[in-house]
Amino acid sequence: MIIANNLLALQTMNQLDRNTKKANGFAKQLSSGERINSAGDGASDYAISEKMKVKIRALTQCSDNAKNGISMLDSASAAVDQQVNIMKKVRELAMKSANDTCTDKDRESLQSEVGQLLDQSEDIAQSTNFNGKALLNKAEFSREDKKFNALVPYRANPNHEQVLTFPTDKIATVSADGNTTGTGVPFGDYTAITTTPPNTYDFSAVVKGAALTAMPSVNTVIWDDASGTYGRVEQDATDHAFYVNSTAGKTLIEIQGITNAAFPAPAASNVSTAVYAPTTSPAVGSSVALSATPAFDSNTPPVVVAPSAYPVKNAPGSGILSYFDSSKSDATMEMDFSGLFPLSANGSKDLDGIGFSTACDGCGQFVTIQFDASTDDPQRYEDTSGTMSPPPLCYVIGVKSVTNSSDLLGAMFNGVTATAKAGGGTLPSATDTSTQIAERHDIEFNYYAATGKMTMSKTGQNFVFNNGIMGAMEKTDYFKPKQTLILQLGDESSQHTNMSIPNTTLSIMFPSDKSTWDITPKDSDYPSEWPSGYDTLTDGQKREKWQTDVWGYPSTNGGVDEKTCVSTRENATKFLGQVDQAVKYLLRSNTTLGAQSSRLQYTGENIDTSILNQTANESTIRDTDMAAAMVAYTKENTLTKLSQSMLAQANQMPSRVLSLLQ
Structure with missing residues (x-):
């Protein structure tokens, strides 16, 4: 027998604690009516039950929403x-x-x-x-109808914004309607100056050409090799020989192997053709001749007559040294937007709504290009009024992402390609490419890969450019006679139902x-x-x-x-x-x-049926079986009382040891 450790009392006490906890748990179930009162009573069942309660409450509100929708x-x-x-x-x-x-x-x-x-x-x-x-x-908004009204009079850009920068050789002109003063470019064609063979000549410099191999005719002009100048051919009245008469005097014409009147055939020639000197790199701003054959007056010695002169220019866009022929039915304008950049802190919004127009000198068709900063997508519109044939055009070019002049050129070029009937090339491009703007007069954008520049060109008529808009884009919003109201009839955010309420005005x-x-x-x-x-x-x-x-x-x-x-x-x-x-x-x-x-x-x-089913499912997880809980509670309560009695008896065991000491 021992008294230091009453093991029997300790064991009985542990059992009493367990019985008491179980009895308390069943008492809690009986008092609340729920088997799961907290996450500690069953973590997984608690989570499932709470999710079901959330769904039940949501479905209950959906039911109310449906009733309100019916009333509405x-x-x-x-x-x-x-x-x-x-x-x-x-x-x-x-x-x-x-x-x-x-x-x-x-x-x-x-x-x-x-x-x-x-x-x-x-x-x-x-x-x-x-x-x-x-x-x-x-x-409800249904659609937006946009159309181009060509009858709206020309108007300058806001604040007279200069979209195009015109070249130094610009010319004043008037548009086809006779009312709008615009800016044009010289009418003609640019031809590259070549060296082999040469295709341009300096008409201020007559030089020695090929040596003559036959006796020239009287009054023709030839080159005197001896005097280094040109002169007119004469026949002497005394000896009937041919002479060349120049500013240096008269020289007997000698041509190898040919007798000149009384003079025997010489061993060499002393005359040649007279030609203009080829010029392969003339200065821009100078003039050139296209034929090597000079023109002379009837004087003796002769005087050079000024030929048709062609100005030397760098071709727009390509920058190639060229002569300009104003008799050709072409017109070319470089698209220079440098004046619009750099943009302000507003970015591409600076470009919104501005643009330029180009018309013909000789027909009613015109083309307007207008910038739209709200999008990068282009659109093409034709005037539908039927007052002009072919109809004027309007290209609305999306410039939302444009930040510089190159971007703007690309947006215009690709926008025209994407919307024009004839189509064309696209940028960026490693080679020269074109895209057609209008079939009438073959109006095109032309891109030059070497320079990164672009021109607008046309044939048949000259250009009239305006830093402003001819015609106007008009927008009409169309609506459906109804409104759509959303009823939340599902417990998920996406589970809604649309109700259509008609307009009956x-x-x-x-x-x-x-x-x-x-x-x-x-x-x-x-x-x-x-x-x-x-x-x-x-x-x-x-x-x-x-x-x-x-x-x-x-x-x-x-x-x-x-x-x-x-x-x-x-x-x-x-x-x-x-x-x-x-x-x-x-x-x-x-x-x-x-x-x-x-x-x-x-x-x-x-929804009401779903609520009932969800409630039933949640009840099986969480609600208490009252009969079973009562039986278990009675059992645990009885065991608790027995444990208390046994603990009392176990606590009496040490006192019995004292009887051994008496």
Whole structure:
């Protein structure tokens, strides 16, 4: 027997602790009704249960969202119902006015009533809302229609921005419309100056050419080798010999092997042809002749007559030394945008909306190039007014990424290639390449790889350039008569449902010809096979009938004048057809609302079923089996009491040792 360590008491105490903890755990389950009260009660079950609770709460809100959506759609549908009833009454009144039993005074009364009814329909569309959100007067952006109007007069760039830097040989000219003063370039062709063979000559320098091998004719001009100058051929009256008469005097003509009158054949020749000296690298700004044969007057000694002179220039773009022939039907302008750069802190926005135009001297077509800093994509537009043939063109060049002059050249060149009918090359390019801007007069951009420069060229007519815009880009936004409202009907962010709420204002029920509603059917909207009853109609009549009978939107028919629509029999007859289209549209709109409301009914029921199933699944994981928990609690509670009794007895064991010491 020992007293230092009461092992029996310690063992009993440990067992008592375990029994107490188990009893407390079951008591907690019985008091809360849940088997899992914290993550410590079962980490995995706790995580699964909490995820299910999150989903259940989300689905509960989705159910509420569906109910609110149904209420919203029903509110819109009820309002459209009232508009349908109004249009029924309006149609009755229109039919009455269309009958010749009505007097003008009667029609005044009918017109007043119709006007009030139409106003009420508009009020319903404008005022119907759900929780402060307007329902029947909204529109959605559908598309943007851009067109080029060539009839808009020329206007300079903002702040008179100089897009093009003109060359020093620019010329003043007037555009084809006779009103716009512009800047042109000399009309002609650049031909490279070559050395082998030479194709240009210095007409101020007559020199010795090839030695003569035959006796020249009287009055021709030849070169006197002896005196080193040119002179005219004469025949002496005394000895009948030929002489060359120059500023140095007269010289007997000697040609090897040929007798000159009384003079025997010499062993060598002393005369040659007279020619202009070839010039292979003349100075820019000088002039050259294209023929080596000089022209002389009739004097003796002769005097050189000035030939047709061709100015020497560096060809635009390529920079090649060339002579310029103004008789040729070409025009070339280097695209120099250096004045636009460097850009300010605004970057390419500095270029937005500015551009330049080029027109012909002799025809109505012109081309406008305009920069758009909102994009890098190009677009090409033709004037559709039909007032000019061929139609003027406008290239809208995206310059969003442009930072320097080279970028701008590339954007223009590639933009034209991407949108022009004829196409062309693209940049960057290691070789020279071109792209066509307009077929008329073969207008092109020409890129020169060696210099990195670009020109615009054309044939047939000269250029008129303007640092500004001829014509104007016009933009019209078109809209669908509806709004799309999103209902969150799923517990995931992407699980939403779109509801379409129609616009039922008078502007869509009676659209005008200038309406911006996107309601005209496209080719793809028409049926591939026409219904019965269309057999005898032309294609245009088939489309018109289908649009009237089937297409969901009214036809654009001049709108409605609330003050005169039934004021005469003719007006009332026309108005009847418009009302029929309006009623068709309202019925289609209300059908859409009703179908969507019905859909939401099923959606809500499905959500409620999901909530029930999720709750049942979560219950099996988390809820306590009360009967089993009670049995276990009773067991653990009984064991706890027994452990307490045994501990008391174990604690008495050391006291028994004392009896041995008595």
